[in-house]
Amino acid sequence: MPFTRRQVLTLTGTSLLLSIFAWWPRREHPPEPVSRQEDALRAWLDTLLPAEADFPGAVALGVSERIAAAIAREPAYARLTAAAMAWLAARTREAGGTTFAALPEARRVDMVAAAAASPEGSTPRTFFQATLDDALFHVYADARSWTGLAYAGPPQPIGFPDQAAAPRSD
Amino acid sequence: MHADVLIIGAGAGGAACAWALASRGVRVLVLESGPWYDPVRENRLHLPDWEQHAFPEGKEYQHAYTFAQMQALNPQWAELRSWNHNLGQAAGDTRRALKYQHVRGVGGSTLHFVGEAHRLHPAAMRMASRFGVGADWPMAYDELERFYVEAEHLIGVAGPLHDRHRPRSRGYPLPPHAHSYASQRIGSACARLGMSWSPNPLAILSEPWQGRPGCNYCGQCARGCPRADKGSADVTFIAQAQASGRCTVLARSHVTAIVPGDGDRVDRVSWVDADGAEHSLRPRVLALACGAVQTPRLLLASANAHAPQGLANESGQVGRNFMETLAWASSALHPDALGSHRGVPSDGICWDFNAPDAISGTPGGVRFSVGMAEMDLAGPINYARRVASGWGRAHRAAMRNSFGRVLSVASVGEFLPNDGTYIDLDPHARDAHGLALARIHSRIDEPELRRLVFMAGKCREILQAAGTAKPFEEFGTYDTFNATHVFGTCRMGTDARHSVVNKVCRSHRWRNLFIVDASVFPSSGGGESPSLTIEALAIRTGAHIRDLLAKREL
Numbered sequence: 001m002p003f004t005r006r007q008v009l010t011l012t013g014t015s016l017l018l019s020i021f022a023w024w025p026r027r028e029h030p031p032e033p034v035s036r037q038e039d040a041l042r043a044w045l046d047t048l049l050p051a052e053a054d055f056p057g058a059v060a061l062g063v064s065e066r067i068a069a070a071i072a073r074e075p076a077y078a079r080l081t082a083a084a085m086a087w088l089a090a091r092t093r094e095a096g097g098t099t100f101a102a103l104p105e106a107r108r109v110d111m112v113a114a115a116a117a118s119p120e121g122s123t124p125r126t127f128f129q130a131t132l133d134d135a136l137f138h139v140y141a142d143a144r145s146w147t148g149l150a151y152a153g154p155p156q157p158i159g160f161p162d163q164a165a166a167p168r169s170d
Numbered sequence: 171m172h173a174d175v176l177i178i179g180a181g182a183g184g185a186a187c188a189w190a191l192a193s194r195g196v197r198v199l200v201l202e203s204g205p206w207y208d209p210v211r212e213n214r215l216h217l218p219d220w221e222q223h224a225f226p227e228g229k230e231y232q233h234a235y236t237f238a239q240m241q242a243l244n245p246q247w248a249e250l251r252s253w254n255h256n257l258g259q260a261a262g263d264t265r266r267a268l269k270y271q272h273v274r275g276v277g278g279s280t281l282h283f284v285g286e287a288h289r290l291h292p293a294a295m296r297m298a299s300r301f302g303v304g305a306d307w308p309m310a311y312d313e314l315e316r317f318y319v320e321a322e323h324l325i326g327v328a329g330p331l332h333d334r335h336r337p338r339s340r341g342y343p344l345p346p347h348a349h350s351y352a353s354q355r356i357g358s359a360c361a362r363l364g365m366s367w368s369p370n371p372l373a374i375l376s377e378p379w380q381g382r383p384g385c386n387y388c389g390q391c392a393r394g395c396p397r398a399d400k401g402s403a404d405v406t407f408i409a410q411a412q413a414s415g416r417c418t419v420l421a422r423s424h425v426t427a428i429v430p431g432d433g434d435r436v437d438r439v440s441w442v443d444a445d446g447a448e449h450s451l452r453p454r455v456l457a458l459a460c461g462a463v464q465t466p467r468l469l470l471a472s473a474n475a476h477a478p479q480g481l482a483n484e485s486g487q488v489g490r491n492f493m494e495t496l497a498w499a500s501s502a503l504h505p506d507a508l509g510s511h512r513g514v515p516s517d518g519i520c521w522d523f524n525a526p527d528a529i530s531g532t533p534g535g536v537r538f539s540v541g542m543a544e545m546d547l548a549g550p551i552n553y554a555r556r557v558a559s560g561w562g563r564a565h566r567a568a569m570r571n572s573f574g575r576v577l578s579v580a581s582v583g584e585f586l587p588n589d590g591t592y593i594d595l596d597p598h599a600r601d602a603h604g605l606a607l608a609r610i611h612s613r614i615d616e617p618e619l620r621r622l623v624f625m626a627g628k629c630r631e632i633l634q635a636a637g638t639a640k641p642f643e644e645f646g647t648y649d650t651f652n653a654t655h656v657f658g659t660c661r662m663g664t665d666a667r668h669s670v671v672n673k674v675c676r677s678h679r680w681r682n683l684f685i686v687d688a689s690v691f692p693s694s695g696g697g698e699s700p701s702l703t704i705e706a707l708a709i710r711t712g713a714h715i716r717d718l719l720a721k722r723e724l
Contacts, residue, residue, distance in 0.1 A: 048561050055566055109562065116561065132561055140550035141219040149573040150507060151550060156215035156396055159386025160512035164348040167509030167574060 036099055037085050041068065043101035044088070047108045049135050054148040061145060063138045067131060077130070084115075084127035173199035173418070174719055176439060176453040178425055178468070181278020183687035184459030185403035186321065186705035189410055190712025192417040196719060199451075200408075201423040201441055204274030205230055207281050207404060213396040215388060221549040225282055225393040226273055230422075233274050233464055236596045238611040240265035243649055250498075250622050250648035254556055261649035270463055270610060271654040276421050277404030278461070279654075279701075284391045284515040284544060285374040285400050286699035287327040289318050289336045289706075291535060293526050294584070294695045301526050301533040303617070304586050305491070305692040308664045308673035315339055317706035317713075324410065325401035326379035327702070329371035335521060344376045347385070350513025352577060353540045355504065357518055359636035360538075370519040370539060373401035373701070387513050389543045407705070423449075426603045428456070428468060430477040435682045442603060455682050455715055455724050459708070462492065462656040462689040466593045467608035469660070482660070482677040482685075487670050489594050491587040491658035492611075493694040496618050498646040499541045500629040501578040502638035503557070509574045515543035516580075523628075524696040526584065532620045534584030535696020538628060541580030545645065556643060579632045581625035582655070582697035588615050593659050612651050622648055655700050660689035675711040682724055686711050 042064045051057030058064070071077045088100050091111055097103045100111065115124035139145050146153065150167055152160070162168075175191050177184045180202035188198045207226065214220045226232075242264050243251075252260035260266060273281045292311035297304035319340045322329075329342035346369030349357060357367035374391065375384045385399045398405040411417035422444035431437030440450045458465050466489040470480040480488055504510075516539045522528065524535040546552050550573065557576060558568035585591075590613030595606035614622075626646065633641065647653075663669025666678035675690050677683040686708040688700045695703075718724045 049565065050562060052563065052566055112561065128561075133555060136554040136565075137222065137551055140554045141222050143218040146550055148570055149550060150509070151511070151573055153511075153549065154216055154218055154220050155388035155390045155549075156213075156386075159388040160509070161386055163350045163387040163389075163509070163512035164354075166351055167507050167512075169507065 036101075037081075038064075038068070039099065039101040040085055040088055041081070043103075043108060044112070044131065045135055047105070047112050048132050049139055050105075056144055058135045058139055061139050061142045063135050066138045067134050070134065080123065080127055080130065083123045087124050173197045173451075173453075175199070175455040175457060175715060176201070176451060177457045177459055177686075178439070179278065179459035179461070179464070179687065180276045180403065180408060180419060180421075181459060181461060181687065182280050182403050182701045182704040183708040184457070185277070185407035185411070186708035187457055187459060187686040187712040188417050189324070189407040190709040191716055192411040192414040194713065194716040196416065196716050198411065198417045200417065200419045201425060201439075202276050202419060202421045203233075203424045204276065204421065206276045206421050207394060209394060209396040209398075213394050215390050215393060215396055220390070220393070221551040223393070226275065231274050233272065233608075234599070234601055235270060235463060235608045235610060236599050237267035237651070238609055240267050240651065241590075241613050247619055247623075247648055250619065250626060250646050252645045252649050254643040256556060256559055260645070265612070265614075265648075266650045267610075267612075268650050268652040270656065271652065272461060272463070276408060276419060277402045280402040281394055281404070282392050283402070283654075283699070283701060285372045286516055287322065287325065287329070287371045287373040287401075287702040288695075288698035289333075290695045290698050290703050291335055291524050291526070292337075294535060294693055294698075297526060297533070297586075297693045303533045305661060305663065307692050308662055311336070314703070314706050314710065317710045318702065320709055321702055321705040325373045325406050325705075326375050326382070327371055327373050327401070328369075328376035330369045335524065342371065344379060347372060347374065347376050347514055347517050349518050350387070350510070350540070352508045352510035352542065353513060353518040355508060355636050356540060356577060356579060356632060359632050360520055362635045363631060365520050365522050365538075365632075367518050367520055370516050372514060372517070374514055375399040375401070385514060389511060389513055389515055389548050391515055392543065392546075403705075424603060425468065426605065428472040428481060430472060430474055430481050430680065432476050434680060436481070436680055453682065455684065455719070457684040457686050457711070457715070459685070459687045461687050462659045462691075463593055463608045463610065465685060465687055465689045466659040467595065467606070470595050471605050482670050482680055482683060484679050485667055485670060487661060487668060489659050490592050491661050491692075492591045492593050493585040493587055493657040493691070494591065494612055494647070494651065494653040495655045496583040496585045496614075496622060496625075496647055497581065497652070497654075498622055498625040498629055499545050499578050499580040499644065500626065500633055500641045501541070501545055501547055501576055501643045502633045502641045503572055504575045504577050504636065504638045507574055508577070510542050510576050511548035511574055513540075516540050523624075524698070526696060528696075529621065529624050532617055532624065534586060534617065534621055536581050536583035536621060536625050537697035538579055538581045538625075538632065541578035542576055544580055545578045545643075547576045547578055577633060577636055577638055579629040581629055582699075583618075583621045583625055584696045585657075585694045586615075586617055587658055588613060590615075610651070614648060619648060622646055655688070655694070657688045657691040657694045657700065660685050661692050662690040663692065674714045675707065684711055684715060
């Protein structure tokens, strides 16, 4: 695997300080309470990878706990998250909302899209890339996410003895 | 602890040499700095999170080493940059030092190899005399042939009936694997382009063999085989050497000193065991088998008054002529569901351009093969991160529409030695025992870049002929050092001024010192995987050592 989340963080780390200054909200606000940040992170992840008929969604698959653990382990990730949460809170207020988690799904989708479209190296873009990559890493390590993919894994102990034939359609 | 021969390193070379000696009545002690691989404890292929874990994990399975400054990249070769449609370019303005892919452990890098069991093209052993580049092997293919046969039969290689480029005195012991459904598509594409596509000779059992089961096509050889159907050195050569009762393997035994004597013999080898206890032994015969990075490191770090430039380095050639992996892979989505995560990683191969003169104007051959599993594009996580784009519901839809549809074509080619690619000792970095670390210097020159352009072009052509969309990812070694096959650094030759060992892999200067790994290769070959040639050479050297011992010449 040529690229990893850690590499994304490393590559963007040099521009992180500048980007935090560029995207930090101009008005001073008290930091988000921890529980509100946790709610925002969960809502963010469920907007990134929402539940569907054949897919439980990122939060139901335990991704928020895993990413929270990574944030607790890695100071750079924690700094990035704090800056991104401040950005998210400011955008929420600008949109007339109180918390990101309380916004309707369509508004949350707009905000994630805005983060994804932000300049390369900016806080929201970096946070978007890092959390999406992390979420995918954890979501697809759970067999509940494989429904509908025509994937009869894990590779062992059965293997794929039908390998020479056309795959069966589900 | 008595042994006639002390071998350092239990990878392909050390294991095959140990078996050759033990099966011929010689007592052998093998020191391996890494651990035994325990598939029951360590293999995760039966768990949903299998893809989250590289193999092998943990520092105990890796040697420490460093990289020297990498070369700047030239816009002239922009078409050779590595990129992914989701993740962008892999490297910046200078070449990226990713990894020397190896495994430290009993079995060595065969623990993670994908089982390719190739013989060298005979002409690739004559690069200097026939093509005016590189160096010749001090032996002909014919001299190695019977040792290839011996290795193939011990391992249980599955291969095709015919190979018009590599004469055989005996067929493969097992029939070839059937091409996977995806490999059949690549084969059809090759046929449309007038290229051949044949079963790749593999050290993976197509049928049960000597108590080991046949393969079940999980495709994850590179993450370690939990079933032992892959012929890694631990379950083949080492297992049979131990069964002889004449081979002892000491894992987690870290060599701390090799001491050249005042005559023409290596005097002493010291090591530290897993409990930290120090040991020392005066070897009657010493065979080094630590690979093309660690073997020169040990030799250079063994300098003393009797070997001031390092052990066996009278020619100054130890560490020189390093040849790394020249590789390319293009990956694209096919419109049909192919189930392309299934099958052995590299079941099909095209040898059409493998001869050193096959590419006009660029001496050195290449080969093309199936690449999905080798590019780690055979599980949901890598599809989610590298294949499917977007986020939210669009990403999930992309997963549904892409999983099992990736085709990858990979190519490996000749790497000619140059004066900027070598191994030396890092003056600023040492291991826990005070030994200087190996430092990798790497430079890719224009002949390799021209070869890479050819390789990339053909990979793209094959994918297009297979009916795929445009590639979503390409990965090559122009902008990234990522070497799985490494060669040279203790070249074998007839002239002691320009080589390190002679044609039986014995030091020109030190009569009880032999080298039995890919560091003795004078040339890399045109994309052949080296393990079978390492094993054949090591068996040949083991047989020679046994004869010398019998004649009391050692």
